[in-house]
Amino acid sequence: MLSTDERDDVMTATARERLLEAAVEAFAEKGFTATTTRDIAARAGMSPAAVYVHHDTKESLLFTVSIDGHRSALQVVESADDPAAAPPERLRRFVHDFSAWHASHSRVGRIVQYEFDALTPEHRSEVAALRRAIERVMQRVLEAGVASGDFAVDDVVGTTRAILSLSIDLVRWFSPTGPQTPQDVAELHARLALRMVLAHDD
Template sequence: MSTDSANNRDRSASTRERLLAAAVEAFATSGFAGTTTRDIASRAGMSPAAVYVHHATKEDLLFEISRRGHQSAVEIIEGASRRSQDPVVRVRTMVEEFSRWHAVNSRVGRIVQYEFDALTPEHRAEIAEYRRAIEALMREALEAGVEAGVMTVSDTKGTSLALLSLSIDLVRWYHPGGSTTPDDIAALHGELAVRMVGATA
């Protein structure tokens, strides 16, 4: 590959990232419906026409933000679930890390959680797969706890959704820079999770 080709590819990738960052800011501020392609282009310091060189539609930008956000969340949950074989520690850690991620990435989290319906059916189906994977990991940890006799959970599916909601819903009210830190939220939610599952160890 020539140096010119490599430089052009690097510039193209850099431009795509600028547009995605601008879209995050715009969607987080005005919502998907309230944001125009012109808004995104302006935040990125580009012309509206330039957006379409890299993304076919505004929805494509939303999907890419959502896809990346969900992939990152899946990695966080998977990593947390592998840290311990103790079901109680596993659930606590998963909730802590999931909450910390949503606090640190609250703007992206707000977009990926609350603009789901703005995606096309095909894109919603792909994002739904990531969500099912996250829920399945939490449900497996609860089932392990019940089987080991260290948790009291009558509905593992419903409880897994409730535990994940602790993390997901914080993006509605959390704002970085306040007196409550991501670590504070993670510790609180981890403790609440242990109480919610009736842990005995």
């Protein structure tokens, strides 16, 4: 049986989850600027004052959504990358899993990508560090492919950004109720990424 403190912790965690889910709904539907804390509270079934028990500002809610989303995406690509695998397989798995994550979390992805400027400078800096970490994983994969002769890439930094954009930009148009599944999009993007970089004998 839970103690009083443990019950309070569970209730607090549940309230935070409800707030974050409500914030994602509101930000995705109306955008950060047009969303009010009253909107978020209503969606969460709470009073506006209850929001401030967990988050002192609307921006801090946005930051929590953004930082959690970026950490989740970074974990996905780090888990997907196996340095012992051949570079083409490393790239295929990276792009497949990164695109699948964005398609499966398209609302969160849309928020974290397109509400970046609404964050405070300090929060933007924290999120930017996670973005650079994701880029570094991709750069290592491309560099390994160039070193092995599998990839023909003159500009690793530029190519990294171009390939990442395949996954990131899908949040603009992907619909969970549309004809394509996250798996469909992930497999297509993985094939396209390989075509962009594979070296071919003349």
